[in-house]
Amino acid sequence: MEKLIIGRVGTHPTVCFAAEEIKRILSVMDPSLEIRIADAAYDPDRSDLLWVGRCRSFGFSESGTDDVIIIETSDEGGMITGSNPRSVLIAAYRFLRELGCRFVRPGREGEIIPQRRLEGFGVRVRETASYPHRGVCIEGAVSCENVYDMIDFLPKVGMNEYFIQFAVPAEFFARWYERRGNPFAAPEWGEDDDPRSLSAEMTARLEGEIKKRSLRYHKVGHGWTCEPFGIPGGGWDARRTPLTAAQSKVLAEVNGKRELWGGVPLNTNLCYSDAAVRGTVTDAIVAYAKDNPQVDVIHFWLADGENNHCECAACRAKRPADWYVRTLNELDAKLTAAGLDTKIVFLIYVDLLWEPETERIQNPDRFILMFAPITRNYGQNYGDFLTFGGTLPPYERNRLKMPRSLDENIARLRRWQEQFDGDSFDFDYHLMWAHVGDIGYEKCARNVFEDMKDLQKIGLRGMVSCQIQRCFLPTALPFVAMAAALWNRDADFDATADDWYSAAFGEKGAEIRAAMRALSASCRLYEKGEPFWDEKEAVRALGMLISAVKDDPSLSPLGIYAGYLARLFDLFRAVTSGDKQNARAKAGELFDYLWKNEPAVQPLLDVHNTVGTITRWMDRTLG
Numbered sequence: 001m002e003k004l005i006i007g008r009v010g011t012h013p014t015v016c017f018a019a020e021e022i023k024r025i026l027s028v029m030d031p032s033l034e035i036r037i038a039d040a041a042y043d044p045d046r047s048d049l050l051w052v053g054r055c056r057s058f059g060f061s062e063s064g065t066d067d068v069i070i071i072e073t074s075d076e077g078g079m080i081t082g083s084n085p086r087s088v089l090i091a092a093y094r095f096l097r098e099l100g101c102r103f104v105r106p107g108r109e110g111e112i113i114p115q116r117r118l119e120g121f122g123v124r125v126r127e128t129a130s131y132p133h134r135g136v137c138i139e140g141a142v143s144c145e146n147v148y149d150m151i152d153f154l155p156k157v158g159m160n161e162y163f164i165q166f167a168v169p170a171e172f173f174a175r176w177y178e179r180r181g182n183p184f185a186a187p188e189w190g191e192d193d194d195p196r197s198l199s200a201e202m203t204a205r206l207e208g209e210i211k212k213r214s215l216r217y218h219k220v221g222h223g224w225t226c227e228p229f230g231i232p233g234g235g236w237d238a239r240r241t242p243l244t245a246a247q248s249k250v251l252a253e254v255n256g257k258r259e260l261w262g263g264v265p266l267n268t269n270l271c272y273s274d275a276a277v278r279g280t281v282t283d284a285i286v287a288y289a290k291d292n293p294q295v296d297v298i299h300f301w302l303a304d305g306e307n308n309h310c311e312c313a314a315c316r317a318k319r320p321a322d323w324y325v326r327t328l329n330e331l332d333a334k335l336t337a338a339g340l341d342t343k344i345v346f347l348i349y350v351d352l353l354w355e356p357e358t359e360r361i362q363n364p365d366r367f368i369l370m371f372a373p374i375t376r377n378y379g380q381n382y383g384d385f386l387t388f389g390g391t392l393p394p395y396e397r398n399r400l401k402m403p404r405s406l407d408e409n410i411a412r413l414r415r416w417q418e419q420f421d422g423d424s425f426d427f428d429y430h431l432m433w434a435h436v437g438d439i440g441y442e443k444c445a446r447n448v449f450e451d452m453k454d455l456q457k458i459g460l461r462g463m464v465s466c467q468i469q470r471c472f473l474p475t476a477l478p479f480v481a482m483a484a485a486l487w488n489r490d491a492d493f494d495a496t497a498d499d500w501y502s503a504a505f506g507e508k509g510a511e512i513r514a515a516m517r518a519l520s521a522s523c524r525l526y527e528k529g530e531p532f533w534d535e536k537e538a539v540r541a542l543g544m545l546i547s548a549v550k551d552d553p554s555l556s557p558l559g560i561y562a563g564y565l566a567r568l569f570d571l572f573r574a575v576t577s578g579d580k581q582n583a584r585a586k587a588g589e590l591f592d593y594l595w596k597n598e599p600a601v602q603p604l605l606d607v608h609n610t611v612g613t614i615t616r617w618m619d620r621t622l623g
Contacts, residue, residue: 001118003034005077009042009053014085014214018092019052022080025096025111030118042079050121051079053088067129067160071095075120086160086214091125093156098123102503103156105476106149107603112503127488131455133425133462134486135161135218139432140468141175141608144202149603150469151209157480158487162210163218163299163464167227167288170199171235175608182595182607196234207294218345218464219292221299226265228284236304238263250277252310254398267305272323273314282331289335289342297368299345300331306350307398318358319395320351325359332366345370347427350402353412354395355419364422371416371460372427373409375402378434378447379524382406383454410458417459426451426460431467431478436613437525439565440516440541442497445478449493452485462486473604474516474545474561475504505555508548512558515544519565525617533572542566557604560597567593571618580622587618 004026008019023035040046042055050073068083069091080095082088093103099121102112136150136159151162165172174180177189177198189195210217226233229247239260243251251258252269261268270277285300302324309320318326328346335342349372361367388411393401403409417424430448438444452463463486471479477500484496501509518541524532546562549555567590574583591611598607 001030001033001076001120004036004118005049006035006037007040007042007046007049007051007053007077008037009040009051009055009081011039012054012085012214013212015053015088017212018080018085018089021089022050022052022092022096025101025113026099026118028113029099029101029116033118044079047074047078048076050077051081052092053081054083054085055079055081066132067158069094069125069127071098071123071125073121073123075122078121078123084214086155086216089155089213090158090160094125094127094158095121095123098125102499103153104480104500104504105472105604106146106153109603110153110476129158129160129487130489131425131452131462131486132423133161133464134159134483135163135216135425135462135464136469137163137218137427137464137466138165138169138172138469139466140172140470140606141180142172142469142606143176143602144173144206146176146469146603147202147206148209151206151213151215154215155213157483159483161216161218161464163221163297164203164206165221165299166223166234167220168196168200168203168234170195173199173202174235180608181611182598184592184595185598211294216296217294218297218299219295220288221301221345221347222266222304224281224285224300225268225270225303228280231265233265236264236266239265250274250280252308252315253312254308254310256311261303261305261308264305267303267308269303269309269320271310271312271315272320272327273310273312273317278323278327278330282327282334285331285344286334286338286340289340290338295342297343297345299347299370300328301347301349302352306402307400309351309398311397316397319354319356321354321356322359324352325356325361328367329359329362332363335366336363343368343423347372348413348416349374349427351400353403353409354400355412355415361420361422364420367420367422369416369420369422369424370427370464371413371424372466373403373406373413374429375404376406376409376428377404378430378444380406381447381450381454382410382458383450385410386457413458413460424460426455426463427466428463429466430482431465431471433609433613435471435478436610437523437617438520439474439523439538439568440519440521441475441478442513442517442520443524444520445475445481445497446493448478449481449485449491449496452482453489453491456489468606468609470602470604470606470609473557473601474519475512476500477516508552508555511548512545515541515548518544533576535569535573538565538569542569557601560601561605563597564590564594568614571614575618575621578622583618583622587614590614 006019067087070081072079080091082091100114104110174195178187179185223233248258345368347370385406388407435444484491501513505512522534522538549558571586574586594607
């Protein structure tokens, strides 16, 4: 094959991008191939073109939202199509995968493109994604480039949604650009910079990238319980400026006081029995929906934290979930009156796990249920805990014990599902903190993979992963495994893992995976509460990793990771001996090593998150 004409069907920006991506990557694969993109109306009799776009002849509806891909190509040309523009892009990347390309992690450096002469294609794929919700939520410490790389990566692995928390996500950008916690790096943002303004500019650019790929765009979540009242709520820091009397009046009364919960506006609930309070919140959401038509899904959450709801006589008349549902119905009425069809996510989280007693959602089509079992055990899998044989604890205002076991969490979800049968998804935290406790990433990868396969068993239609954006050291397997199972819940974990290791590490893939499996087997910090660390096996596994990566500059990030593990083991020895002073010293050495080496692994490892997670584990263990 000397020439290839890509017949671009239609002018939708995502279809245009899909055609350009095929051209870009095929040009790398076979530099001798002359590739041209031509706009043309689809003609099934023209088999000499590689058609890319949406074609009605394949039976797709004009408003298709589920992701269906069809690839039918032969030696000379063929068709790459999908049920919507985003599906066309996903199909384009799947076509390239069938030709031998692999997308092993975000960024261009994560594209594995084989060098070979193209003589033809011969690809046949017809698939529908197992779940309609396959997304990621911003968390951690991030640069604009980190978020861009994640957005760019999602359709490459078959994912379709991105969620930016807050109206302006300054908290996550500031952690990176201010180099929070890093004693060895000068901040990029100084005292004269406005983090909110800078973050808003970056967010606007990133929104363009989200729309270019036709990803379903989720927004906000946090902030509705403080921002509408003039109380800044862009992060979890305590507020120093006193509140006005009018602001204090709207806050939840707890222990006889209406004040910020722990000094943090984001963690402070409101007096939801007050119709004026609910009206201010719902008016703010409607105004935001009007002003931000680019947002497909707005999350309306109550305050973060737990056991922090209003104890006034009026609020006590109903559970928090009842007041929440009443507010949701009032919001729906206002959105309908404004002619807005924006979807609203409501969450089942901490105190809201206890379902409403009397209120019911009146318009299920408006809403999406989000199950967020943040206190769950990540050593368990959904499919193993589908039945609950105990008695669910009753609701006791501000004296609730949050469920850790999956069976109790699922039982709480089922109580809600008896009342609401609309759209829904899981909002889980596999790659937020728990993965740090799995030093080989094999156990957490299998855990998230199996959970995604089993979501349909608990009545959920996918997942939006609340996670750090840099979770790819030692490997990207947990993320790739999650994406694989969300696209195809019949996928096989070991086949997925072996393929990824082979693509990422070539002939050393099997050796590195053996080391990672041994590391995961030796250390389980978060599985069942009590830390497990087999020192002899951990040292042996570390030796396997060092042997695999030595004298190979391409594997230098794993060499840095090996140095991290050696220092982590020193910390474990000090902690398990009960020597608090030595443990603090070893932690300092470990953290200094991570901060100093972050520039070399920045796209792969969120040091801010890792340091925080280990610090919290150490504090709990040492007391």
